[in-house]
Amino acid sequence: MSDYDVIVIGAGIGGLCAGALLAHQGRKVLVLEQAPRVGGCCSTYEWNGYKIDIGASIIEFPQVINWAFERMGTTFQKEVDLIAVDPTFTARLHDGTEITFPIDLDKTKEEIRKLAPEDVRGWEKYSKEMDGFLKAALDGFFVTPARSLWDVCKLFAKTPALLKYGSLFFGSYEGVLRKYLKNEKLLEALSFHSFYCGLPPALLPGHFSMIPYAEHGGIYYARGGMIGIPLGLQKCGERKGMEVRLNATVEKVIVENRTARAVKLSDGTVISAKIIVSNINSKKLYTEMIDQSNISRLARAGYKSYRYSMATPMIYLCLDYAPPLKDHHTLMTVPMQKMNDYWFDHYEKGEFPAEQFGILSWTTRSDPSLAPAGHHIIAVTLAPGPYRLKGTTWDNEKETIMQNVIRFLESRYLPGLRDHIVHADFSTPVDFEKRLLSPEGAIYALRQDLTNAMMFRPSAKSKQIRGLYLVGASTHPGGGVPTVTASGMIAADLIGKYES
DSSP: OOSEEEEEEOOBHHHHHHHHHHHHTTOOEEEEOSSSSSBTTSOEEEETTEEEESSOOOBOOHHHHHHHHHHTTSOHHHHSOEEEEOSSEEEEOTTSOEEEEOSSHHHHHHHHHHHOGGGHHHHHHHHHHHHHHHHHHHHHTTTSOOSSHHHHHHHHHHOGGGGGGGGGGTSBHHHHHHHHOOOHHHHHHHHGGGGGTTSOTTTSBGGGGGHHHHGGGOEEEETTOTTHHHHHHHHHHHTTTOEEESSOOEEEEEEETTEEEEEEETTSOEEEEEEEEEOSOHHHHHHHSSOGGGSOHHHHHHHHHOOBOOBOOEEEEEESSOOSOOSSEEEEOOOHHHHHHHHHHTGGGTOOOSSOOEEEEEHHHHOGGGSSTTOEEEEEEOSOBOSSOTTSOHHHHHHHHHHHHHHHHHHHTOTTGGGGEEEEEEEOHHHHHHHHOOGGGBTTSBOOSGGGSGGGSOOSBOSSSBTEEEOSTTSTTOSSHHHHHHHHHHHHHHHHHHOO
């Protein structure tokens, strides 16, 4: 007899979603998490009365997350106290120009008219195209398995409207936007969204160009910090008996006759289960945590060939004043071509310059309770950071880089910043690797270009090991809070179908 019906490795959003849904199927579920808190990159830690988000700073596509809660007889809104965020963001361009994008599309159109009147019609055409694509994609793409070419064919057959938008999958993010928009300032304001998926505008597949439009469907913040989302999923699972064990690091998946049987923890404990669900990086899972004799030679080569996604260095600032910002999200942008050049001229060469672009997430703008009265928090998402710094290490340069970036922020975006910092912390790619056990600090697990999408991503139902399933950013549909939630639903559906 096995100790559990299901063991889930990792209490990120994908793991907790799958675990909770499987508990609602009547299965005995144990979730093992190496950290002292749930959530992975979508989590929150405390420092002297400040609640600081580790990574994720906003919720998009809330309807996808709501589907998971509805399957458990409740709703996202009932389980998590959500705060509506409006506008979606303000972009501060490299020349100091600002443009704000309200949730309301008509109001956004008027903002565009002020900056780029020649692109109003193009924005309308872009919005119409993305609205149609989103409706088709939400119906078919998010919660449909993509384990093989046959699965993908069935996906398109199930949602034939997607065929109309096939060209989006073969173009680039930049190419799609330039099809509709000509004004370089407007393109600059919309260009950083490509890094929401881990690649520069020139390299990211074109279907991700729907993100700037999709935000107008509503974005939210979880009161008390982003950890509210995984905690909501945890509560739903625990109502049906799901157990969550923190500070429990899984070192090995024990496989016999190519069937997952148990996991071995770092303290030597072995726990058995009929089914193992992995919410950790699939490349690490298959190359380091499973005896290689259980994996075919071709598959071993395939798993090793995957490239980890970019890492996202972050600086967390606790302040004793209200910063001179307007919105929850302020994007610090540079021209689109400069974002592309950064990838090739700096990121891939192991360089991390002090002049930055990225996001200023003023979380206390939406929820003042995150900090002591009169105090505020800004989480600064910086440009992609190479895991290996050229000629040095992150640990050696950490303090110097942080101070250089703070000086840059003060000179361009936050005057007087250094006089108001109560506490500053810098999480480098190496720190993310240590804290979250995410190889190379990869925020989206694996690269999200076309060659690593859908059936080219590791399968949600393992093709090598019976009884092993994958959730999270390193399987379909990829990285991001709503997409990893969807991966949990896909795995739960597959287990319901194949595991009696």
